[in-house]
Amino acid sequence: MAIQTFELLILGSSAATPTSNRNPTAQLLNIAERFFLIDCGEGTQMQLRKYKARFQSVNHIFISHLHGDHFLGLPGLIASMHLLGRKNELTVYGPAELEDIIGLIHKHSETQLGYPLKFVQTQHSTKQLIWQDEKVEVYSIPLKHRIKTTGFLFREKPFPRNIDKYKLEKYDVSFAEIHKLKQGFDAVDNSGNIIKNEMLTLDPVKGRSYAFCSDTRYFEELSSDIEDVDLLYHESTFLENKKDRAKQTFHSTAKQAAEIAAKANVKQLLLGHFSARYGNLDEFLDEARPVFPNTELAIEGKMISL
Template sequence: MKLTILGCYAATPRTITNPTSQVLEIKNQMFLIDCGEGTQVQLRKHKIKFARINHIFISHLHGDHFYGLVGLISTFMLLNRVNDLHVYGPKGIKEIILLQLKASGSFTGYNLYFHELDSKESEVVFEDDKVFVKTIPLKHRVYTNGYLFKEKNTQRKLNIEAVEKYEIETCYYQKIKSGGNITLDNGEIIQNELLTFDPEAEKSYAFCSDTLYNETIIPIINSVDVLYHESTFLESEAHLAEKTMHTTAIQAATIAKKANVKQLVIGHYSTRYGNIELFKEEAQTIFEDVLLADDGKTFEFQ
């Protein structure tokens, strides 16, 4: 599981920082999460192939989380994209994007699908045979969702020595990896556990930005491998966090601890601060395993 941070700062873009956007690679699939201004430039800068992005998840309709979307959609057209593109986000996103395309006389030569969300309950919004994605209802000034990405059951690993010992033909390997037992020519049944190793644990990633401190998300994100949680302010500005419906580093760490997550990545820093290390220092007073997001940083989770 690989996470590339394209942008992780709050509010307006600067020459040295970018608003929220990140790419998650899980089970050989690539998902774009939020699309602030400058996203497509960051994609190029970090050599991420545009053609691999088929699903875009937008948390909410504040500009620093989606103002780069129409530009990216237009660039896909200029690059002669043919693959379908699916956009998931709050109700209203379809109208906003299509109005911009219409007003500029633009079009897409590929199928563009919008999946508009308005439920205040967690729901599965994407699912295939490898991954599912469900919403994490958040509390912000406008309707907002985080997203939980989770691998589905992975296949068992073939024990080559065992299958060779029982002289099992290769045509049965897929059945074995899928959990099936094997009956030999003499009628003996070989249990799957003798032929395979346990699969790798299912990996999971939760994205939570932007939001007020909100313990109702804990059952949804409980025990995830990696939690990205906004930490716009330090504790000295906790009053601003409450006023603007954001979170402090300590509050993000508290959520991570109560949800028993394995690792916490914090980001969405207010640009009032000159040293983001302070966020890590505060968060680690509550939760030890804290990683600092920063523009261009890549994390690989084993």
């Protein structure tokens, strides 16, 4: 079986104020041709165009919180999708008030969308399954920021077990029993003998996972919700020289993000949401890598495939 796509495109890396070369937060995740837009700061639709992303293929948009740098691009994107003739349903996941905000814009601009727009309210006190289909599941994860904020966790569902075809040839097993083997159960051959699952199957490839941790102060308990993920994005608005400022504003430093990555035993860390005060982003890597070596910057245009 060919491995399905699992690809993340970074559209924005900046904190509250954009700079001439850094946009506010937005990312596009493609898992098995399901396109998830994660946060939608100002200018996200231009970024989608710039990187030639298929933005009408986005059916799910996840908004972490209602600070402008994470959602002000949403009204414009919703409008462009309409103007370009969209018919497919679009679902937006985020805080309850987001529906009111978008509703008010549509009311006063007398906008009638040509496609169904649905809202699903997230809650920020516990981890929650918010969407799934047969291949992928998405959770919201509580974060600790100045206003209610969630992160999001995307996981491939477990793959069926692989049948060892060479061994199978020696057994007389029906198609229905092979299906049971793939699901991890023992089978019965056509003479009534029980065949242990491990005799005929091999472990499947492990499902991949991505955790997006938007604006948050450092808190150790976060690591339990994102344990063992393949890729973690964690904000790092500041360097250690502004650790106090990070605490006051409910943000994190690069070193703190690395500490969470190490505690959660993730495979790779991406840093983003850099304060406009910093020009040289290599300093973020210099502070994070001694704590968690496999760290990269989530800068515009970067594509990560798992």
